Amino acid sequence: MSTIDVRVEKKIVEADGIVSLELHAAGDAPLPAFAAGAHVDIHLPNGLVRPYSLCNAPHDSGRYVIAVLREPNSRGGSLAVHETVQVGDVLSISMPKNHFPLVAAHRSILIGGGIGITPLLSMAQTLHASGSAFELHYCARAQSRTAFREHLLGSPFARNVRFYFDERGDAIDMAEVLAAPAQETHLYVCGPAGFIEFVTASAKRLGWPDGNVHFEFFAAPENPGEQVNTAFEIEIASKSIRLTVPEDRSVADVLLDNGIDIPVSCSQGVCGTCLTQVLSGTPEHRDMYLTDEEKARNDQFLPCCSRALSRVLVLDL
Ligand code: FES
Incomplete structure (x- = not known):
């Protein structure tokens, strides 16, 4: 996964519980262009990776601006931005990605x-x-x-x-x-x-x-209702190995535990970063990212949160 190094140029309190960060390129190369609706994944000092929308104008080139709410139930992402990240720090970020683009309209x-x-x-x-x-x-x-x-x-x-x-x-x-x-x-x-x-x-x-x-x-629903986890198996097509996903672990956890590196960002089924192709088996989609139509095709899923309805899911990894 290619990343860009950026320097925190400004950190501003924008409102109660909200700070913005203005990020500039840390090296000589200019920041890649982006379109409205894009976000970047920020690699935080505590090892977490979190997606944040770019809120400045795309034509305002040379900087990226994000704003972060301090979440009372933060799992470490917003807390790190508020308490650890300081002006002058260099952070790694992903290239801008856009799952929320504007379409031409009157x-x-x-x-x-x-x-x-x-x-x-x-x-x-x-x-x-x-x-x-x-x-x-x-x-x-x-x-x-x-x-x-x-x-x-x-x-x-x-x-x-x-x-x-x-x-x-x-x-x-x-x-x-x-x-x-x-x-x-x-x-x-x-x-x-x-x-x-x-x-x-x-x-x-x-x-x-x-x-x-x-x-x-911005985040998965706080109370998604009663969801019972059961164990199942995943097969890694390129390696012909099978791994068990226990009730209390996600597919992404099991993949990472076994040295199979997949990109993960929100860990909540919101951002789409971990999207993985499914070659056979039926996923139990628990994400907020795929459309109903995409879910019905059952040929891809979000392993950070989704599970399986079939005994085995064969993944194109
Ligand atoms: S990491 Fe965001 S959807 Fe899986």
């Missing part, structure tokens, strides 16, 4: 919940620069927890932005915002799982075609 509606604003910020700047019609709806618990608020209020597209704060009892009116589904209008949503489910369910109810609704999860 009009775009961007709806962000909390820290889910980050990819939408990049989108808003891109849409503004290209003269496209768009509106940005930003829902947050409180003004003090609203990253980039001043930046948005001072932006040349401030009139396209609307804020909603739980503390003021503001609630986004989905029936109003999503009132006019049209073939040429696309909706983009990012935020916590419950927020995305609320917006996408509203869009469905209001007649939005699935193909016009795009979303990216």
